[in-house]
Amino acid sequence: MALxxxxxxxxxxxxxxxxxxxxTELDSAIGDADHGLNMKxxxxxxxxxxxxxxxxxxxxxxxxxxxxxxxxxxxxxGPLYGTLFMTLGKELPPEPTAADMARALNAAxxxxxxxxxxxxxxxxxxxxLGPVATHLSSGSASLASIRALADESARATIPMKAIKxxxxxxxxxxxxxxxxxxxxxxxxxxxxxxxxxxxx
Ligand code: ADP
Ligand code: MG
Numbered sequence: 001m002a003l004x005x006x007x008x009x010x011x012x013x014x015x016x017x018x019x020x021x022x023x024t025e026l027d028s029a030i031g032d033a034d035h036g037l038n039m040k041x042x043x044x045x046x047x048x049x050x051x052x053x054x055x056x057x058x059x060x061x062x063x064x065x066x067x068x069x070x071x072x073x074x075x076x077x078g079p080l081y082g083t084l085f086m087t088l089g090k091e092l093p094p095e096p097t098a099a100d101m102a103r104a105l106n107a108a109x110x111x112x113x114x115x116x117x118x119x120x121x122x123x124x125x126x127x128x129l130g131p132v133a134t135h136l137s138s139g140s141a142s143l144a145s146i147r148a149l150a151d152e153s154a155r156a157t158i159p160m161k162a163i164k165x166x167x168x169x170x171x172x173x174x175x176x177x178x179x180x181x182x183x184x185x186x187x188x189x190x191x192x193x194x195x196x197x198x199x200x
Contacts, residue, residue: 019184066089083115101136122163
């Protein structure tokens, strides 16, 4: 899979930064209104470190992104997104195939579950990352089907009751709102699909 790391870094960072208000709005409904701000701070730091990141082979570049997110995003999502990128860096070879991507994303989902002591249907980012990882493993995924599944999965968090994270403090009142981390995960997945398709 030929992929331009620079285009991926630019596109994912700029889409997340552009979505900061929306993500914070979602977090104001069921959290503490900082998810957009946290993610914006993290991806601005990634952009600031871009020259260093792009000088590395893909696995090390992904690990460097993960470390920056851990240091800069903060909150619950920082260490978890850090785990996502660091695991991808650990699992992927320098020139990954689609099968490598599937295996690495599944490993990252397991690492996030372990790190956050969470499972699927807890109304977290795992409810987008998990279904997409499983879908990639099916071997029949297309960019269009991945994009659609990520969108559908983020929306499927709306009726869920939060079991993990700050939103769980609300109990039943967390029902009826999209999980902010699911939306940020969906945006990242959609952006990667767009870049691979040459749309972004
Ligand atoms: P905080 O909750 O500390 O304010 P953020 O607002 O940046 O951090 O991130 C909240 C998001 O983090 C949630 O919407 C959810 O998707 C994700 N999250 C929180 N706790 C967990 C967990 N234990 N496992 C997986 N994801 C989690
Ligand atoms: Mg928050």
